[in-house]
Structure formats: C-alpha cells, structure tokens
Amino acid sequence: MSPIISVSGLNKVYASGLHALKNVNLDIRRGEIFALLGPNGAGKTTLIGTICGLVRPSSGTVTADGHDVVTDYRAARAKIGLVPQELSTDMFETVWNTVSFSRGLFGKPANPGHIERVLRDLSLWDKKDTKIMALSGGMKRRVLIAKALSHEPQVLFLDEPTAGVDVELRRDMWAMIGRLREQGVTIILTTHYIEEAEEMADRIGVIRKGEIILVEEKTTLMAKLGKSRLRVDLKEPLAKVPADLVAWPIDIEDDGHALVYTVDPEHDQAGVAELLRRLVASNIDFKGVETSRSSLEDIFIDLVRERA
Numbered sequence: 001m002s003p004i005i006s007v008s009g010l011n012k013v014y015a016s017g018l019h020a021l022k023n024v025n026l027d028i029r030r031g032e033i034f035a036l037l038g039p040n041g042a043g044k045t046t047l048i049g050t051i052c053g054l055v056r057p058s059s060g061t062v063t064a065d066g067h068d069v070v071t072d073y074r075a076a077r078a079k080i081g082l083v084p085q086e087l088s089t090d091m092f093e094t095v096w097n098t099v100s101f102s103r104g105l106f107g108k109p110a111n112p113g114h115i116e117r118v119l120r121d122l123s124l125w126d127k128k129d130t131k132i133m134a135l136s137g138g139m140k141r142r143v144l145i146a147k148a149l150s151h152e153p154q155v156l157f158l159d160e161p162t163a164g165v166d167v168e169l170r171r172d173m174w175a176m177i178g179r180l181r182e183q184g185v186t187i188i189l190t191t192h193y194i195e196e197a198e199e200m201a202d203r204i205g206v207i208r209k210g211e212i213i214l215v216e217e218k219t220t221l222m223a224k225l226g227k228s229r230l231r232v233d234l235k236e237p238l239a240k241v242p243a244d245l246v247a248w249p250i251d252i253e254d255d256g257h258a259l260v261y262t263v264d265p266e267h268d269q270a271g272v273a274e275l276l277r278r279l280v281a282s283n284i285d286f287k288g289v290e291t292s293r294s295s296l297e298d299i300f301i302d303l304v305r306e307r308a
C-alpha cells in the first residue's frame with residue numbers, strides 16, 4: 001500500500017539562515033499512529049507545518065495521499081486535519097458555528113450529522129451553543145480537535161495534544177485517538193510526554209537538530225535499545241565497586257547501599273548469574289535483587305544524548 005504521507009529530500013532553511021530541516025525522508029503508513037519525538041527546537045513543528053502546506057520547503061517534496069502539498073495544495077490539505085499547539089479560533093463564535101465553518105473552508109458540503117458525531121465524541125455536545133471564550137482551557141482544546149476533524153480528514157496531526165492538560169483530559173484524548181485509529185484515520189503526534197508515545201504509537205521517529213535520526217517500530221525499538229537494570233541492595237554499604245567487578249558496567253547508588261548492573265540486551269544475559277556468584281564469593285551480603293527494563297523515555301534520553 002502506498003504511504004499516506006511521503007516526505008522526500010526535504011530541507012527548510014528559514015530567512016534567518018537557520019537550517020531547520022535537513023534532508024528529511026519519511027513515509028507514514030496508512031492507519032498507523034506515528035509519534036515524532038525530539039527535544040525543543042528540533043524541528044517538529046517545522047516538519048508538521050511543511051507537511052500541512054503552512055511552511056514552504058526550501059527543497060524536497062511532500063505528498064499527502066499522492067497530492068503534492070505545494071503544487072496541489074488544496075487537494076493535499078483536504079486530506080489533513082491539524083490540531084495546532086496554540087489556540088487559534090474566534091472567541092466570539094459558538095462551538096457549533098466554529099466547527100461547521102472549518103468544514104466549509106475545505107469546500108465540503110455541510111454535514112450536520114458528522115459535526116454532531118464529532119462533538120459528541122469529544123464530549124462537546126452540551127457546549128455546542130456556548131461561545132468559545134466561555135469554555136475552559138481543556139474544552140477549548142477539544143474544540144481545536146473538533147475543528148481539525150470537521151472535514152473528515154484521513155490524517156490527523158496533533159502537535160503536543162496534551163501539553164498542560166489534566167490527567168482526565170489526557171486519558172480522554174488517548175481514548176479518542178484510539179477510536180479514530182479504529183476508524184482508519186492515520187495519526188501523527190508530537191509529544192513531550194514520552195509515556196504517551198509509549199502507550200499509543202505504532203512507530204516512533206526521533207528528530208534532532210533538523211535530522212531524523214531514527215524511525216522504528218516501537219516494539220522493535222524497545223527490544224533493541226531497551227536495557228535491563230539489575231539492582232542489588234546490599235546489607236553493608238560499599239565505598240567503591242569491588243575489585244573483580246570494576247570492568248563491569250556497574251554503578252554504586254544510594255550512598256553505597258546498592259549496586260546497579262546495566263544488562264545490555266545485545267550481550268550475554270548470563271552476566272547476572274556470574275555477578276551474583278562473585279558477590280557471594282567476595283562475602284558481599286545482599287538483602288534483595290530487583291530488575292527493571294528501561295522505558296522509552298530512558299531510550300530517548302540516551303539517543304539524544306549519545307549524538308549530542
């Protein structure tokens with residue numbers, strides 16, 4: 001199946017000379033949830049803006065469902081719903097009018113049934129006659145999503161959808177994203193909450209200083225780059241790593257009360273047994289042993305740091 005979004009050789013150099021996107025190549029598959037992660041200023045918003053036809057590329061091409069976003073802007077844009085970071089809507093309009101008007105902007109005939117479904121799905125139905133300015137911040141965010149869905153787009157971009165929202169709204173948004181995916185909508189989201197990507201995404205892309213440094217299935221990424229940690233709680237604190245373990249990836253934590261061994265999945269897991277044998281042989285008593293796997297957050301921090 002052809003990708004729903006195809007980005008090829010994309011560069012963006014702002015008038016200031018800042019090279020915000022560097023030779024970006026990226027295909028988004030139909031129906032997937034793709035999370036774009038990157039530190040502040042990495043180029044996420046610029047990339048989304050370019051795909052949505054709001055930022056002009058310096059070179060390279062982007063297509064949405066086969067339509068070039070520059071030369072065939074209207075057709076390409078009609079495929080896309082964009083939920084921006086910032087509230088950009090008429091404060092004096094009602095929810096119903098704002099969302100219906102958005103649909104009209106894409107040249108779609110009125111469809112009150114669709115608008116009603118969208119508002120009900122976002123728990124906005126009982127606010128349909130309320131003016132935007134009278135809504136809470138969380139409700140305003142829901143309106144942004146309703147607007148983006150008003151013209152039945154095939155792809156939905158969510159730029160930091162849950163920044164600054166409370167836990168309940170975040171959970172609602174996750175549920176809504178899940179429902180949209182079931183309806184076949186492709187979702188691309190940027191987020192600072194890596195747990196969000198961990199929970200939702202099928203694939204993860206990491207962008208750093210305008211370059212896509214990695215695109216991977218989430219499960220593969222976590223299996224490949226995830227590390228296990230073995231923490232050994234000691235009965236007596238140690239001042240330093242024991243002599244016959246200095247060559248191991250071991251750290252001392254909690255003022256010497258714990259030894260932490262990082263198990264690299266690419267290497268032999270038998271190290272754990274050997275480590276415990278050596279501790280016993282050196283008369284180092286321990287109270288407990290605990291293992292944990294790294295989260296996507298740990299992996300992300302490692303990735304961005306390694307290449308800094």
Ligand SMILES: Nc1ncnc2c1ncn2[C@@H]1O[C@H](COP(=O)(O)OP(=O)(O)OP(=O)(O)O)[C@@H](O)[C@H]1O
Pocket residue numbers: 014015016018020038039040041042043044045046047
């Ligand atoms: N209109 C503009 N003119 C000049 N430079 C810009 C413009 N917009 C963004 N930039 C710069 O381009 C780089 C990428 O910015 P962008 O907003 O795309 O990053 P981001 O990954 O979305 O960041 P954040 O996570 O902070 O939202 C930054 O260095 C930013 O200062």
